[in-house]
Amino acid sequence: MFASSSTSENSNLSINSIGKLPEESSVLVVGAGGIGCELLKSLALCRFGSIGVIDLDTIEVSNLNRQFLFRREHVGQPKASVACDSIRRICPSIHIEPFHGDVLTDPRFDMSFYKQYDLVINALDNVQARQHVNRMCLLCSKPLIDSGSTGYNGQATLIFKGRTQCYDCIEKPKQQRTYAVCTIRNTPSQPIHCIVWAKFLYNQLFGDNEDPNNEDVTPDSDDPENANNELENKTNGHHRVSTRDWIHKEMEEFDPKRIFNKLFFDDIIYLTSMKNLWEKRRQPIPIEYGKACLVKEKNQNGQGDHDESTMPKITDQRIQSISDYVQMFIDSVNDLKQRSDKQREIALTTKEPTFLVWDKNDDADLRFVTASANLRAHIFGINLTSKFDVKSMAGNIIPAVATTNAIVAGITVLQARKILATLPRLSHDHTLTSINHLTNVFISTDRKTGGIIQSIPLEEPNQSCIQCSDLEQPVRVRINMSLFTVSALYERVIRNHLKMNKPDVIIADGSGRILISADDDEDEQMMLKTLDQFKLMNGTILLCEEDYADDTNAALTQNMKIKLMLEHTDTIKDIDDYIIVDGHVIGEIKQSLKRKLPDVDNDDDDDDDNIQHLDDYQNEINIVKKTKRLSTTPNEHNTNTNNNSGAIHMLR
Ligand SMILES: Nc1ncnc2c1ncn2[C@@H]1O[C@H](COP(=O)(O)OP(=O)(O)OP(=O)(O)O)[C@@H](O)[C@H]1O
Numbered sequence: 001m002f003a004s005s006s007t008s009e010n011s012n013l014s015i016n017s018i019g020k021l022p023e024e025s026s027v028l029v030v031g032a033g034g035i036g037c038e039l040l041k042s043l044a045l046c047r048f049g050s051i052g053v054i055d056l057d058t059i060e061v062s063n064l065n066r067q068f069l070f071r072r073e074h075v076g077q078p079k080a081s082v083a084c085d086s087i088r089r090i091c092p093s094i095h096i097e098p099f100h101g102d103v104l105t106d107p108r109f110d111m112s113f114y115k116q117y118d119l120v121i122n123a124l125d126n127v128q129a130r131q132h133v134n135r136m137c138l139l140c141s142k143p144l145i146d147s148g149s150t151g152y153n154g155q156a157t158l159i160f161k162g163r164t165q166c167y168d169c170i171e172k173p174k175q176q177r178t179y180a181v182c183t184i185r186n187t188p189s190q191p192i193h194c195i196v197w198a199k200f201l202y203n204q205l206f207g208d209n210e211d212p213n214n215e216d217v218t219p220d221s222d223d224p225e226n227a228n229n230e231l232e233n234k235t236n237g238h239h240r241v242s243t244r245d246w247i248h249k250e251m252e253e254f255d256p257k258r259i260f261n262k263l264f265f266d267d268i269i270y271l272t273s274m275k276n277l278w279e280k281r282r283q284p285i286p287i288e289y290g291k292a293c294l295v296k297e298k299n300q301n302g303q304g305d306h307d308e309s310t311m312p313k314i315t316d317q318r319i320q321s322i323s324d325y326v327q328m329f330i331d332s333v334n335d336l337k338q339r340s341d342k343q344r345e346i347a348l349t350t351k352e353p354t355f356l357v358w359d360k361n362d363d364a365d366l367r368f369v370t371a372s373a374n375l376r377a378h379i380f381g382i383n384l385t386s387k388f389d390v391k392s393m394a395g396n397i398i399p400a401v402a403t404t405n406a407i408v409a410g411i412t413v414l415q416a417r418k419i420l421a422t423l424p425r426l427s428h429d430h431t432l433t434s435i436n437h438l439t440n441v442f443i444s445t446d447r448k449t450g451g452i453i454q455s456i457p458l459e460e461p462n463q464s465c466i467q468c469s470d471l472e473q474p475v476r477v478r479i480n481m482s483l484f485t486v487s488a489l490y491e492r493v494i495r496n497h498l499k500m501n502k503p504d505v506i507i508a509d510g511s512g513r514i515l516i517s518a519d520d521d522e523d524e525q526m527m528l529k530t531l532d533q534f535k536l537m538n539g540t541i542l543l544c545e546e547d548y549a550d551d552t553n554a555a556l557t558q559n560m561k562i563k564l565m566l567e568h569t570d571t572i573k574d575i576d577d578y579i580i581v582d583g584h585v586i587g588e589i590k591q592s593l594k595r596k597l598p599d600v601d602n603d604d605d606d607d608d609d610n611i612q613h614l615d616d617y618q619n620e621i622n623i624v625k626k627t628k629r630l631s632t633t634p635n636e637h638n639t640n641t642n643n644n645s646g647a648i649h650m651l652r
């Protein structure tokens with residue numbers, strides 16, 4: 001089926017006879033959406049003996065057109081369990097088990113969970129979950145197939161620890177386009193600018209106000225284009241008031257009409273006073289609530305629905321009149337206000353957030369963004385956008401193609417069978433034999449690169465990839481993420497236990513986020529936050545990197561890198577407790593590690609016996625690469641003193 005890169009590969013397929021048979025194998029499928037449903041059906045029909053299915057979601061009407069294991073009567077039920085029920089009807093003898101939960105955070109999905117399976121398949125739709133499963137499979141040495149599709153393109157790529165590139169080896173292109181802040185706040189010229197603005201507005205009214213990415217929607221008076229323009233005295237008393245500050249006061253006696261006038265009248269008047277902006281642009285025209293209700297046209301300039309097609313359109317695909325959008329704005333604001341109040345109440349007694357999170361599949365969320373974006377577009381003389389198109393643009397969606405999903409799923413099952421053929425039969429040793437005959441498979445409509453289905457040789461791991469650069473296991477620390485603070489992690493685990501001085505702590509999720517910077521002073525408030533407040537989760541890997549040079553004393557110089565994996569457990573109830581599960585410290589250590597570095601509270605020297613003394617290497621001037629195993633004896637390091645009350649248990 002594939003455009004194979006060498007004929008010898010085909011002959012290697014005969015090793016199927018000595019490899020594992022599908023009926024003897026267990027596969028974990030993560031994601032039961034578009035590809036997941038196709039995949040489960042194909043795995044079952046190919047007689048795979050045991051399948052685990054993880055999905056966090058429940059079934060929505062919009063899934064039914066392509067996720068054929070689900071029917072209308074299933075809407076609202078968990079995808080994982082309905083998918084398993086449907087598969088059991090096709091293959092009654094199959095052993096298939098659903099897991100309704102988030103692969104990122106659900107404590108059930110720990111290393112021992114992954115170890116039950118011969119093979120893991122990703123059928124996910126987001127980078128974060130894919131990265132997480134990739135890391136878990138590297139940790140557990142499990143073969144992983146990452147399947148995915150975008151429109152007519154797709155892939156089924158193979159990941160084997162230490163033998164191929166992993167998911168993190170290649171930097172992911174930023175999926176979201178970025179727009180200049182001034183364009184969004186002051187001078188939009190395309191529908192997408194208004195949609196981005198409307199999503200920021202949603203966050204300001206109902207979302208996470210502490211999220212630093214939540215850009216203010218108020219006119220930006222620092223716009224460089226408006227330099228040297230005196231503002232305040234030209235605004236006829238319309239002062240610029242930050243929407244974020246304004247809304248908090250306003251929420252008390254909540255009036256959607258006042259919000260309307262602030263956004264679409266007062267702020268626009270202020271914008272028009274920034275004269276330089278409008279020298280070469282059409283000036284925006286403010287609208288007041290009362291007058292806007294009367295505008296029956298689709299747009300101020302007579303613009304609007306340019307689609308001359310005579311095809312009948314479903315309601316959501318139609319452009320509506322301005323007065324319709326005014327009504328849509330008022331109604332959706334009222335709906336969301338009610339929901340936001342309810343959410344705050346729920347948050348008092350649960351771990352739920354206090355704010356709403358925008359979701360393209362939620363009708364009130366979509367109505368709010370459609371109405372706000374179109375009212376703004378009308379003011380700036382920009383074409384209006386239907387609710388249907390807003391959903392696609394705001395959700396950054398490329399439509400899913402059912403046929404591509406079916407092809408990807410078929411190829412993925414073939415890939416799975418080839419992998420099983422490399423696993424020794426009747427043995428618990430999961431070491432792969434030869435993988436020379438395996439390839440990555442891509443489906444591409446770009447004909448320049450070859451056939452539609454292309455088979456590309458596997459590549460070696462990228463040595464600069466954080467996951468693959470060294471193959472030592474990270475130090476695993478078990479904590480309760482909702483109790484353990486950044487400060488406890490830094491002081492107790494990183495400085496006191498791992499004996500680092502002042503390392504950078506980088507979140508190794510591809511985002512480049514730095515949790516703690518060695519160069520900056522510690523922000524006390526931020527240090528007191530718990531790890532889950534930083535959206536760190538079960539399985540997150542932190543890279544602690546220290547490049548400490550003491551000019552006056554070479555013995556204090558150290559260059560260390562330690563990978564720290566966070567494992568969440570609800571069973572730890574004390575905010576200071578943590579458990580080091582096992583691991584290696586990997587470091588490039590100059591001279592002696594048994595030192596007293598400045599600023600490090602070394603009162604608790606209980607690790608000294610385990611620190612390798614490098615005195616024997618004193619004459620070596622070159623950096624020595626050393627691996628130090630932390631203790632493996634349970635409770636050997638159980639310290640419970642007053643000044644260091646965190647209980648440390650060392651387990652294997
Ligand atoms: N962290 C996660 N844990 C478990 N399942 C996940 C996680 N992230 C995504 N998924 C699941 O992966 C599946 C991906 O399927 P798909 O790409 O078809 O998306 P969808 O949400 O079903 O469809 P659409 O986004 O088009 O509405 C979804 O069912 C989703 O619930």
Ligand SMILES: [Zn+2]
Pocket residue numbers: 165166167168169170461462465466467468469
């Ligand atoms: Zn890698």
